[in-house]
């Protein structure tokens with residue numbers, strides 16, 4: 524099986540700090556791949572490299588067999604790689620439907636067809652009843668779902684999710700996990716997620732990749748990775764060391 528996303532030895536430095544230190548990973552089509560690691564490990568910077576926000580100083584990134592490093596974020600999104608942001612960023616004064624439409628119009632220039640595609644996604648994400656509400660009036664769980672909906676409306680083959688569970692209560696986390704499982708299993712969307720909520724990671728991920736100080740320290744099946752002493756040690760000293768609690 525060839526990888527849908529292949530990251531080879533990418534590096535990114537901010538002034539003196541090597542935020543991503545020659546990281547390599549392979550994400551198989553149809554899988555759920557989690558990137559975890561303590562605060563400041565380089566997870567969001569790695570996403571920004573994949574999504575085209577930053578250009579890697581070393582290494583290469585291929586999506587569906589073609590190089591994407593160096594392309595602009597919108598060009599990468601058009602190829603089928605969409606992302607959400609750690610800080611949710613819907614257009615606050617637009618309605619839920621209008622926010623979804625912005626994504627749908629990327630691939631579907633016909634407004635009625637785009638509206639219909641957006642409606643399908645909003646139903647799937649349980650936001651249809653709130654389609655006329657302004658995004659800024661939504662609760663945090665609904666804003667998180669809208670963030671996923673906007674990304675999904677661009678019809679991605681691969682979805683990059685940056686901490687979509689943060690701030691959710693356990694029941695809301697379970698709902699989001701169910702939505703993502705459905706997308707992955709029934710729609711075939713490949714998912715790469717950065718996540719601190721280990722309950723969600725364990726429920727979803729086929730593979731976990733662990734970063735610490737910008738570098739890879741472990742990768743493998745969830746049960747093995749969360750028992751790895753290097754992984755547990757990397758979280759020590761963190762107020763909430765979720766992996767230690769599981770191990």
Ligand SMILES: Nc1ncnc2c1ncn2[C@@H]1O[C@H](COP(=O)(O)OP(=O)(O)OP(=O)(O)O)[C@@H](O)[C@H]1O
Nearest residue numbers: 537538540542560561562563564565566567568569
């Ligand atoms: N734009 C930037 N300019 C300067 N330094 C940055 C920038 N973005 C990230 N960094 C630094 O790079 C390192 C990695 O940050 P990054 O946000 O990628 O970590 P993270 O693993 O996503 O952390 P968290 O779990 O807290 O979100 C940190 O030391 C951070 O301060």
